[in-house]
């Protein structure tokens with residue numbers, strides 16, 4: 001029934017994913033974006049570095065200096081990504097310098113500078129968020145139009161304006177579709193298709209996030225494991241499709257009771273896990289009991305009457321996510337063993353004192 005511990009516990013440095021496989025979809029997307037930034041800066045450096053010499057020899061000191069800045073920024077971005085896993089200056093300098101260099105180079109070098117406007121326009125969509133890239137490109141196309149109007153004959157001005165505008169439009173549509181595809185693929189990879197609950201892919205990350213809140217800010221979260229009782233019998237008696245509908249309705253019933261910040265996972269066939277941020281054991285116990293009541297009180301589709309068992313575990317100090325989950329798992333076994341349709345609170349680890357006790361004692365002393 002349960003195989004949580006197969007999941008790897010290590011947090012992966014997203015940049016390390018240039019060569020390794022990411023352990024969850026979110027890390028895969030971050031790794032993908034970083035690879036784009038990395039390769040763009042690398043190849044831009046290779047292309048632009050020789051131009052520094054060319055422009056210097058031609059006496060275009062300002063343009064050569066801008067290109068040197070461009071190359072230094074490329075080296076810094078690559079180095080920061082490689083060794084620190086962060087963007088140097090948020091990756092903003094490349095687009096700015098690329099646009100300024102292309103405009104200025106066209107102004108002083110004519111067509112020789114103009115050719116660089118096309119890759120610069122496309123690069124903006126790979127480096128900036130879509131809205132920012134679109135706005136920057138509008139400014140870029142307008143600037144290039146003005147420069148073309150000054151530098152070239154009228155026929156060339158129209159050609160440049162339209163061809164550059166069209167290039168921007170095509171890349172924008174492509175970037176927009178890639179963005180949508182990425183959101184859709186992430187959703188598909190992180191959710192269970194039957195119920196829409198989160199699947200196990202982000203389980204470790206979300207539990208680790210709660211553990212960090214506990215360690216850094218003393219914000220205590222709890223988790224609930226909830227498992228339907230004798231679900232096999234439902235499938236056997238009413239069929240698999242009816243079983244599926246029960247799982248879907250169960251998800252709706254649980255969802256109605258949750259807060260926006262709570263997370264609902266389907267971690268096994270008929271086993272669910274709820275992560276309740278900033279919720280102490282006592283309050284999570286109450287939620288679990290209410291959930292069991294909402295499950296057993298009313299029949300499901302086709303009059304199917306079912307109950308569930310649950311366990312509740314508040315995160316303990318110094319616990320890893322697998323230890324935390326394991327405590328909840330043991331308590332769920334206990335709930336099943338005690339006869340099902342009940343909530344069992346996971347035992348604290350021996351050295352931990354429940355904070356409620358301290359509060360209660362203080363209250364007793366006051367009285």
Ligand SMILES: Nc1nc2c(ncn2[C@@H]2O[C@H](COP(=O)(O)OP(=O)(O)OP(=O)(O)O)[C@@H](O)[C@H]2O)c(=O)[nH]1
Pocket residue numbers: 001194227228229230231232233235239240241242243244247268269270336340
């Ligand atoms: N309809 C349906 N059934 C599923 C799905 N996933 C798992 N199951 C079934 O869920 C049942 C789980 O059976 P068990 O693990 O024995 O659990 P149980 O019958 O609920 O018994 P206890 O948990 O001990 O109370 C199996 O019959 C699985 O085939 C699903 O997506 N849809």
